[in-house]
Amino acid sequence: MAIHLSPRRVAAASLSALALCFAATASAQTVLRTVPSSDLKIVDPIWTTANITRNHGLMIYDTLFAMDEKGVIKPQMVDKYSASPDNKVWTFTLRPGLKFHDGAPVTSQDVIASLARWAKRDTLGQKMYEAMDSIAADGPNGFRMTFKQPFGVVLDALGKPNPLVPFIMPKRVADTPADKQIDEMVGSGPFTLAKEDFRPGDRVIYRKNTAYVPRKEPASGLAGGKVVYVDRVEWVMLRDPQTQTNALLNGEVDMLETVPSSGYTGMRTNDKIELVDVMPAGPFTVLYNHKVPPFNNPKALKAAMLAINQEAMLRAQVTFRDFYKPCASIYLCGSLYASDKTGFYTGKPQFEEARKLLKESGYDGKPVVLMLPGDAPALNKLPAVYGQLLKQVGFNVDVQTTDWATLVTRRAKKDLPENGGWNAFITFWGGVDASSPISYSPLTGNGDQGYFGWPVVPELEALKTKFIATADLAQRKEIATQIQQVVLEHGVLAPLGEGKAPTAVRRGTITGLLPSPAVLYWNVRKKTAP
Amino acid sequence: MLHFLLRRGLATAPVLLIVAVIVFLLLRMTPGDPAAAIAGDAANAQDIARIRAQLGLDASIVTQFVHWLGQVLRGDLGYSFFYRMRVTDLIGQRLEPTLSVAAVTVVLTVLIAVPLGVLAASQRGGRLDRFIMGASVLGFSVPVFVAGYVMIWLFSMQLGWLPSQGYQRIGDGVGPWLRHLALPCVTLAVMYAALIARVTRAAVSEALTEDYVRTARAKGISEWRMLLRHALANAAVPIATVIGLSVAGLIGGVVVTETIYAIPGLGQLTVDAVLSRDYPLIQGITLFFSLVYVVVNLLVDLSYLLLDPRIRY
Numbered sequence: 001m002a003i004h005l006s007p008r009r010v011a012a013a014s015l016s017a018l019a020l021c022f023a024a025t026a027s028a029q030t031v032l033r034t035v036p037s038s039d040l041k042i043v044d045p046i047w048t049t050a051n052i053t054r055n056h057g058l059m060i061y062d063t064l065f066a067m068d069e070k071g072v073i074k075p076q077m078v079d080k081y082s083a084s085p086d087n088k089v090w091t092f093t094l095r096p097g098l099k100f101h102d103g104a105p106v107t108s109q110d111v112i113a114s115l116a117r118w119a120k121r122d123t124l125g126q127k128m129y130e131a132m133d134s135i136a137a138d139g140p141n142g143f144r145m146t147f148k149q150p151f152g153v154v155l156d157a158l159g160k161p162n163p164l165v166p167f168i169m170p171k172r173v174a175d176t177p178a179d180k181q182i183d184e185m186v187g188s189g190p191f192t193l194a195k196e197d198f199r200p201g202d203r204v205i206y207r208k209n210t211a212y213v214p215r216k217e218p219a220s221g222l223a224g225g226k227v228v229y230v231d232r233v234e235w236v237m238l239r240d241p242q243t244q245t246n247a248l249l250n251g252e253v254d255m256l257e258t259v260p261s262s263g264y265t266g267m268r269t270n271d272k273i274e275l276v277d278v279m280p281a282g283p284f285t286v287l288y289n290h291k292v293p294p295f296n297n298p299k300a301l302k303a304a305m306l307a308i309n310q311e312a313m314l315r316a317q318v319t320f321r322d323f324y325k326p327c328a329s330i331y332l333c334g335s336l337y338a339s340d341k342t343g344f345y346t347g348k349p350q351f352e353e354a355r356k357l358l359k360e361s362g363y364d365g366k367p368v369v370l371m372l373p374g375d376a377p378a379l380n381k382l383p384a385v386y387g388q389l390l391k392q393v394g395f396n397v398d399v400q401t402t403d404w405a406t407l408v409t410r411r412a413k414k415d416l417p418e419n420g421g422w423n424a425f426i427t428f429w430g431g432v433d434a435s436s437p438i439s440y441s442p443l444t445g446n447g448d449q450g451y452f453g454w455p456v457v458p459e460l461e462a463l464k465t466k467f468i469a470t471a472d473l474a475q476r477k478e479i480a481t482q483i484q485q486v487v488l489e490h491g492v493l494a495p496l497g498e499g500k501a502p503t504a505v506r507r508g509t510i511t512g513l514l515p516s517p518a519v520l521y522w523n524v525r526k527k528t529a530p
Numbered sequence: 531m532l533h534f535l536l537r538r539g540l541a542t543a544p545v546l547l548i549v550a551v552i553v554f555l556l557l558r559m560t561p562g563d564p565a566a567a568i569a570g571d572a573a574n575a576q577d578i579a580r581i582r583a584q585l586g587l588d589a590s591i592v593t594q595f596v597h598w599l600g601q602v603l604r605g606d607l608g609y610s611f612f613y614r615m616r617v618t619d620l621i622g623q624r625l626e627p628t629l630s631v632a633a634v635t636v637v638l639t640v641l642i643a644v645p646l647g648v649l650a651a652s653q654r655g656g657r658l659d660r661f662i663m664g665a666s667v668l669g670f671s672v673p674v675f676v677a678g679y680v681m682i683w684l685f686s687m688q689l690g691w692l693p694s695q696g697y698q699r700i701g702d703g704v705g706p707w708l709r710h711l712a713l714p715c716v717t718l719a720v721m722y723a724a725l726i727a728r729v730t731r732a733a734v735s736e737a738l739t740e741d742y743v744r745t746a747r748a749k750g751i752s753e754w755r756m757l758l759r760h761a762l763a764n765a766a767v768p769i770a771t772v773i774g775l776s777v778a779g780l781i782g783g784v785v786v787t788e789t790i791y792a793i794p795g796l797g798q799l800t801v802d803a804v805l806s807r808d809y810p811l812i813q814g815i816t817l818f819f820s821l822v823y824v825v826v827n828l829l830v831d832l833s834y835l836l837l838d839p840r841i842r843y
Contacts, residue, residue, distance in 0.1 A: 039802065041612040042568060049570030121577070163570060179580060181614060199623070200613045201802055202697075202794035238695060238792045246682055246694040247792070375805070402561065405807050409563035412575045441574075451574060 029231040032510070032526050033253040034519075035244050036235045040204050043193075044181040046121050049163040049441075051430060055518045058222070059206050059233070060101070061167035061187035064092065064111065065159030066222040069515050071336050071435060073159035074223040076215065077106065077168060077188070087150040087471050094141040097213045100170050101192045108137040113174035115158075115166055120178035122164040124157045124438050127468060152471030153438060161222050161517045162433045190214070190226040190522050191233065204235040206521070219514055219523040226522040229512070233521045248273060254510055254526060257519045258501040260377060261319045267504055274507040278515055280431035281325065281500035283332060284317070284382060285493045287442060288424050290455040292416050294368060294395075295423060299361035301491040302344070304368075304424070306354035307389040310347035310497040317381040318499040326497040330443075330484045333498060335435040337480035345488045347497060354393040367398035369417035371410065371425040374401040382426045382496065411452040426496065432517035437467055437483045442493050445486075457490045531835075538831075542824050549820045550813065554598065557809050558591050564611045564807040585611055598813065607814035612806055617814035620799065627697045628795035631718070631787070632780035634711050638719035639726055640773065644762075646723070647730020647769075652757055654735055662727065669724030678717045678790040685713060695792035714791040718784060722776050729772045733765030740764070766837040774830030781826075782819045 036055065042048045045057035066076040075081060079095040098106035112135055119125030133146040145154065158166055169187060176182045185193050190212045197205035214225035236253050238244045241263050247253045249272055259267055259275065267273045286308070294300035310326035318324035327333040328347040329340065368390065372383040387399040398417075402410065407425060415421035434440050443464070444450025445457030463486060467479045487493060503519060512523045565581035566573075582588050586597070601608050607617035650662040686694040692713050698706040737743065738761050746756050785797040796815065803811035834841045 041806070042614075048568055049573050051570075053570075123574075179584060199794070200615070200620070201624075201798060236696070236792075237794075239798075240789050240792070242679065243695050243790060243792050246687060247696075250686060250690075250694050252693055252695060403805070405562035405564075405567050405805060408566040409561060412563075412566065412578055449574075449576075 030229070030526050030528055031232045031234060032230045032255075032521065032524065033234045033236050034521075035238050035247070035253055035256045036519075037258045039201055039237050039239075040198075040235065041200060042181070043185060043198065045167055046118055046164055046178065047181050051163060051518070054163040054165055056193075056204070057165055057167045057187075058518055058520065059189060059191040060185060060193050061165075061169065061189045062098070062226075063159065063165060063167060063222075065155055066224075067159055067161045067432070067517075068223040069221040071221075072223075073155040074217075074220075076159070076223060077111075083154070083471070087152045087154075087469070088147045090145045090147075090154050091138065092143055092145075093138075095213075095215070096141070098188055099211050099213075100188045101186045101209060101211075102170070103211070104170060105140075106168065106188050107140045107171075108143040110171045110174065111143055111168055112137060113171040114168045117169075117174045117176065117178050118164060118166040122157075122160075122166070123441070124153070124160060125164070125166065127438075128154065128157050131468075150469045152476075153468050156436065156438060159223075160439055162430060162439050188212075190228045201237055203237060206233045206235075207231065214522075219520075221514065221516045222518075222520070228522050229525045230521070248504060248506060251506060255503060255505040257503055259504045260501060261323060262377070263504075264320055264323070264502070272507055274505050275502040276505055276513055277500075278503045278513050278519055279500065279517065280332065280515070281323075281498035282429050282431045283327070283330075283434045283498050284314075284379070284426060284428050284496035285442065286386065286424055286426050286496060287411075287451070287453045287493055288491055289414075289422055289453050290491075291414050291453075292421060292423065293366065294361065294363050295491070297361045297363075298491070299357045300363050303354040303358040303361065303363075303393055304390060304395065305345055305488075305491055305494045306350040306357070307393040307395075308347060308386070308494055308496065309349040309389055310495075312389070313382050313385045314497045314499060316385045317379070323501065324497060324499045328495060330434070330440070330487050330493065330495050331436070331480065332431045332434045335431070337436060337477060337484075339477075339481040339484055341481050341485055343485055343488050345494070347495065349389065349392075351393060358394050363395070365396050367417065368395045368423045369421070370397055370399045371407050371422050372399050372401045373404040373407045375403045378499075378501075379426060379428055386424075386426065414448075414454070428499070430517055431498070431500075437464055437480050443483065443487060445490070445492065453492075455490055455492045457486060457492060460486050460490070460492065535828075538828055542821075545824060546817060546820055550599070550602070550817060551595075553813055553816045554595050555591075557807070557812060558594075560807070562807045563587075564809060567806045568611065598810070602817070607817070608810035610803075610811045611808045612811075613808075617810055620811065621796065621814060621818055624794060624796045624799045626699065627788075627793050628781055628797070630697075630700065630707065630711055631714055631784065631793060631795060632777060634708075634715040635718045635722065635780055636773065636777055638715055639722040639776065642719060643723040643726035644730050644769065647727040648734055648757055648762055650727065650731040651734035651738060651761070652753070654731075654738075659731075663731070666724035666727045669720045670728075672720070674717060674721060674784075674786045675790055677720055678714070678787060681713045681717050682790070695790075697791075697793045697795075714787050714793060717790075718780070718787055722780075726769065726772055726776070730762075730765065730769050733768045734761045737761040737764045763837070767834055767841075770833050770837055771830055774826050774833070778823045778826040781822045 038052045040052050040056050042053050045053050062077050064078045065073050068074050077094055077098055079093045081092045083090045119129040131147050131149050131151045133148045135145050138144050173182050173184050190209050191206035192209050193206055208228045208231050214227045217224045219225050241260055244256050245263055248256055288295040288301055290296055314324040326347050328342040328345055329338045331338045370383050370387050373379055383399055387397040390397045410422055411425055413421045417423055437443055442451040445455055445460030447454050447456040463479055463483045470476055509527050512525045514520050514523050565578045568581050569577045610617055610620055646662050650659040653659045682694045685692045693710055696710055698710045700707045743760060746760050785801055788795045788797040800815050
């Protein structure tokens, strides 16, 4: 029997078939919904040192080098590289086939422009460019760096995982002045982000970059093959911890990047949820104001450090023993440069010695202002306990509660505490920040030009310069240990030990999360309901 | 009438200007530097100073205010420091969830509260009246966050009927939109219904004591007709006033509800803006809220004309 089909019917049938195909494709999409640790507000990773913006950068951009699970820097966009024996000339060749999201190939000009913009903002980048004689293209895929003096930490700079990360952008974007935020979000990374996918305060949608060519090696930390197994990753902004938990239990989201200690007990015993140890611990530190009394007096400063009881402070803040670890090293315990040579500082209270030193310092009893960020649940118990410990030594302590926005403003003030200044505050660092002397921001000894607290320790700056010049690991370890001793001796900071928060996923649904300084979404598989 | 509208329109300008000045000054007096928040934790003082200069925060307060006021007069609320989007676009983006919550809540509230209030007034002093008023005290006293979490626990976690969080745009379908609004709107409606039921009861009860009611009863009118056509109609003005204020409050941001249910509305936007000291955004939202209150009040006043023919402007 012959069937007659009019052109209109054929067209309608074709459209229906297309629609069905599209619907099938759409429904087959694997969408991973996750709650990030904070809201993404700024999308230019060279503009801010906020971790969430770094994490956004890791989604859409790629890097020349990257740090693997063991902390070793490995080539990422780079195919081959070499350094002269004196560490003065470094040459690099890019992997073939690298493309930006708009289809344009990644060239050495893009790399040079991206590094130039990054180096205007990043401290290590600035040091690298200060030491550099020239950076020049060597064909479309190669480039060469020539230094005036030996520069041994080129790979550490190009593969640094902590903000600001030297992400590679198209030249037209990277040519944006470093003091102006970029408007175009085009990278060459494993995910893409269109402007219409950015709904600030609500959700950010990343799509799989189907043109991305991963490295052949298996993924490890931030290095290796960035193979994406989901079609879409949605960052869902949920602020309230209970709402986060409910959403995870209900299957409305697949994972929570970090679980606060308050939610740990409930989640640990819930058979629908699995807690995964993805991100390394990070250290809590006290920073002292070296410009005003009493901590401009080395004896008073040392007395304050001897009052520290890491175990008591960490227990109050983190609550669960499996999530904190006392550690007197300024570097992350177990990391490459961690050392037990901590001199007088043990992280355990030495009240008698502290009282003696305080008396010798001539402390006049004026209130010591310790700032407490009331709206930062990950930090706000430490100052209260430290305040009590300082009182036990003989300090007159004034713990002043503010919100975090006020604290970060106030810490830049160099005035006396009675005029709106401060004496001490406590903060938290990502483990990767604290794993090297060149990535740990508060390790400065250059006074007013340095980090808040403004210690003047020329010896520390000299050691950092020495560290930067060498690529030899054994020498570096020795210098890093000396840096630690100087930092503790001069009270540049006082380590309070380490804490961490686990990642929570729906049990049996999410696999492939990689141990890394940030939660990564390549290598992750989501089991969809049949 | 035209004179009234003109007068109210002219009165709006100074109100908004006063609000603008107060909010602007309060923000500058509050500690906390947006530049420091933008720069991130590892930034140094030089970076923060650079960002301050770029945002224009190093200029004098007068210069900043004049610049901002000039923008506002041109209908431009400026750019958010953080999101780098127009404040008007950000408000527009968040308006749909907030208006949806407000609209559905008000409809639910009126549907629940007015009949209950009328019923309670009709049985004044009786068991039903005591029960409804007791329930309204409970509804009004239970904090929104408690009611919210209980609703989520029951309808979402235990029964699995409704999502526990999030908002679905109406463009994605009315069904999903209503499903996501159900719990937050019921949570809010419980509180607002308790308030409006009490006002309705009081207003209708008072109307029931009036002479025209006695006359109507003497004429043999049915009790229900008398309640609805006479008493309720005459009690409508205070009820409309409370409903109007509720609408303004709902649009002004129901922060707790939006937080519990993760609704990306104006309440959440306000909290985010305040915590990060996003001055242009806070100023823009505040002006918008002030305008909402002015407009809603005007509409309430106009509604009196319809509800009570004796009123003239």
